[in-house]
Amino acid sequence: MHKRTALTRGVLLAMASMLAACGGGSGGDDDGNGGTNPSPVAELKVLSNRADLVSGGDALIEVVAPAGTDPATLKIDVNGADVTNAFELRPDGRYYGLVTGLTEGRNLLRAASPTGKGAELEITNHPIGGPVISGAQITPWTCDTTVTAPTANNPDLGDPLDAQCNIAAPVYRYQYRTLTGGFAPYDVANPPAADAIAKTTTDQGHTVPYIVRIERGVINRGKYDLAYLADPSDPTAAWQPWNVPASWNQKLFWKFGSGCDYRRVQGNPGNVMDYVALSRGFMVASSEMTQYGTHCNDVTSAETVIMMKEHIIEKYGPIRYTMADGSSGGAHQQHLHASNYPGLLQGILPAAGWQDTWTAGREFADCGLLKRYHDSQAGTSLDMTNMQRALVAGHRWNQVCEGPANTNMASRVPFYIDPAVGCGDPDDQWSRSNPTGSRCTLQDFNIAVFGPRDATGYAKSPLDNVGIQYGFNALNSGAISAEQFVAMNEQVGGYDIDGQWQPSRMQADPGAAEIAHGSGRIPYGQNLGNVAIIADVEFNITEEHYDFRTWVIRNRILAVHDDYDNHVIWRHKSRVPDFAARRFDAMNDWLMRTEADATDRPLREKLIANKPDIATDSCYRSDSEQWSTDPAYCNTGATPNMDSTVVAGLFEPGVDEWPVFRDTRVASGESLASDIMKCQLKPLNRGDYQANFTNSQWSRLSAVFPGGVCDYSKPGVGQVAPDPWQTFSDGPGGKPLGPAPTSHAAA
Structure with a gap:
């Protein structure tokens, strides 16, 4: 018992220090010895989240009694309703409990002592269906909780209770590890013999039967899964947050999903049956809303992690720290959450390492424009070789941009910026004949972040290529001629708000680049x-997941x-054993x-x-x-x-060559941080070029860039260090939440 109590106390303190931004931290001073200095009045602390980000109507709350006061003598109420019976002195020596029945919006939690020295804390509760920080939710939204032919991995959740897809209660399913090294369904009514179930030893040294309990429910309109080693004493039972079984090490592993899609219908979570994590005693979590392949909105993704971690703490117990993995779109999310919501994740394992969604989005547009230009020059004197095209884009070869591989960027441009493509083809999808329908673009799926551009209701876009000198590095290295450089920049053009090519360069909507940087959409x-x-970093130099994106984060x-x-x-x-x-x-x-x-x-x-x-x-x-x-x-x-x-x-790199190529913007003169959505401009200067232009070419180049070219010695337009922990509840653009609410003295 003493060992278990010490661990729980250490876990709570770790949560308070490492996750203060997203859970707990509502007051209290560390005494340096693992305890808390009691204040002259009672102190109230939300352990499961920030007091202003609570969701679902409940919160795990600690009460620190005044010095010399027995906490059991305190009277605790919420909005005048007595909740004292929810609190007890727990095995770790702290006085806390789960308070339920919070109303949506403002709640006042009060603790009164016999001496009259009390405290109060304002708790803001949000719907379990969201939103909390993400702003107005995307509509229409189709619930898919009813499964007509349930399977072991896709259980029926029943009919939705409301438009938020909430369900009556989570459902549970079970798997066990066989002696031959695979997972199989665990039948609760007819369980396998104990000696047919493999055992595993957690990273805390506890050897337990390898039985996995999986919870599926709905939070923030998305289905989620939680998998964890079952309680050895009762594999089908849950537990209380102050009585955690030895099978859970109180660590969380989040599985972020790849892709970037704009569906408006529920999908299933990613696979949580992660052998490595589960065998070490981790809880493994995933949600449809953190699968970029069904929901490409990083703010909603972060919001879902916040809400889910609160749910875990309130139902299962404190989280020591959170690790995460995920490739491609899963890497986007890890970088964005680590940058914008510090404390949400402590360790990340990105793969196919996209730096973020929007600076990568610039390159998709660039590649679409470059492919169109190159195709138009086929067979002319300006046609470029494959090597020249590769150097213009910064890549190993031209197909990274142009294709025909299905992971080239040019072929996928319409999917991200054409409102008539993608998002699951809802009945009311936008078209020129249906201009009020749902627009299927990245910015429109994130309209709560960027806001509308005008009375049309179309979302602002931060995409911009004004001042970009495509092929700048290739020109200065002598790889392309001055005429090739001038003609390409004359004719490359841009895209309009409907994703259609236009001869003029594309300009970010007013305020959109500022929002992209200031709200944290470009990880800092x-x-x-x-x-x-x-x-x-799997050696990849042939398609859109190429290596350089990892070096962008490094820089x-x-x-x-x-x-x-x-x-x-x-x-x-190549494949690495046990990687x-x-x-x-x-x-x-x-x-x-x-x-x-x-x-x-x-x-x-x-x-x-x-x-x-x-x-x-x-x-x-x-x-x-x-x-x-x-x-x-x-x-x-x-x-x-x-x-x-x-x-x-x-x-053609040899076995001992590990080159790292570049992206289109770095190949155009930007730094390796590749983090500018819209550049500041400077006048054209012949001294910036290693090539000799004729007077006619210089005149044409001046016409291409009447306002000047990108000045990469300066930050981008609106490029600032974003404030962390922003909310979009009050509208687009975002604003910092500020310090977490704390309790204060009350009569």
């Missing part, structure tokens, strides 16, 4: 430098912190070491000081089946080279 290095990152961290010591890159060209376990265990070890650091140094210093030896930039040599940590060989520095053998006019 400050908070990215305060989370542990181990990036899975954003470097720009703020002057180092990137919290950012680890693991490169590989998932290696990366997971390295991150878990890193966070455990940081959690145990009792010094008063800042979090970033703790992360760097406690980084395990294995967490270092590396590349896997398939020839020797060994990891190399030589940064020169692995090409892992902040400014990696593009050195590669050239065969038949194309880059």
Whole structure:
């Protein structure tokens, strides 16, 4: 009992320190010895979330009694209703309980002592169907909770109770690990023999039957799954947050999903049957709303994680720390959440490492424009070779932009910016004959962030290519001629708000670039430098998930912190044995070491000081089946080279070559941070070019750029360090939540 109590107390303190931004932190002073200094009056603390972000009508709350006062003598009420019976002195020595029945909106929690020294705390409760911080929800929205042919992995949740798709109660299903190394359904009514069930030993040293209990419910209009090792004493039972079984190590692993889609109908969560995480004792979580392939809105994704973590804490117990993984669209979300909601995630494992959604979106548009231009020049004197096209875009070869591979960017441009394409084809989808229908673009799916551009109700777009000199680096290296450069920039054009090509450059809607930066849609290095990152970088130089995107994040961290010591890159060209376990265990070890650091140094210093030896930039040599940590060989520095053998006019890296190519904006002169949505301009200057222009060419170039060209010595338009923890509840643009509410003295 003593060991269990000590662990629980440590867990609560870890939650208060590491997750103060998203759970707890409502007052209290650490006494330096693992306790809290009692105040002269009672103190009220929401442990499961910020007091102003509570959802679902309940909250886990601690009451700290005044010095010398027995907490059991306190009278506690919410909005005048007595809730004293919800509180008890728990095994960890703290007085807390789950308060239910909160009304939507403002609630007043009060604690009164016999001496009259009381306290009160305002709690703001939001609907379990949302929103909390994301602003107005996307409509129409179709519920899909009823499953006519349920399966072991797709249970029926029953008919929805309302338009938010809420259900009567979560449902549970069970899996167990077989002795042959697979998962199989666990029949509650007819369970397998105990000796047919594998066992696992958690990272806390507890050996338990490998039985997994999976909860499926609906939060924030999306289906979610929670998987965890069942209580060994009763595999079909839940538990209380102050009585956690040894099977759960009180750590969370979030599975973010790939893609970028704008569906307006419920889908299923991602797969939570993660063998590595579950076997170590982690709880594994996923939601449809954090699957970019069904819901490409990073604010709603973050909101869902906030709401789900509150649910977990209130139902299962405090969370020590949260790790996450996810590739492609899952990488977008990890970077965005780590940057914008510090404390939500402590360690991230991005793969196919997109830096974010919007700066990548610029390149999709660029590639569509470049492909159109190149196609128009086929067979003319201005037609470029594949190598020239590759260098104009910054890539290994032209097909990264142009195709025909289905993961080239040009072919997918309409999906992101044409309102008549995608989003599940709702009955009222926008078309020119139905201009009031649902618009299926990235910005329209995020209209709560960007707001409408005008009376049409179409969302503002931050896409902009005014001043962009396509092929700038290729020109200065001598790869293309002055005439090729001038003609391309004359004719490349842009896209209008309906995703249709236009001869003029595209301009961000007024205020849209400012919102993109100020609201945090472009991840910033400050908070990215305060989370542990181990990036899975599969050597990819042939399609849209190419390697360079990971170096964009590295350079954003470097720009703020002057180092990137919290950012680890693991490169590989072939399958690595036990790679998932290696990366997971390295991150878990890193966070455990940081959690145990009792010094008063800042979090970033703790992360760097406690980084395990294995967490270092590396590349896997398939020839020797060994990891190399030589940064020169692995090409892992902040400014990696593009050195590669050239065969038949194309880059063809050899086995010992690890080039890192660039994106279209860096190839046009932007820094490796690649983080500007709309550039500031400067006058054309012949001294910026290594090429000689004729007077006619210079005159034509001046006509292309009447306002000037991008000045990359200056920040972008509206490019500022975003405030963390923003809400869009009061409308587009976002505003900081500010400090979490705390309790104060009351008569």
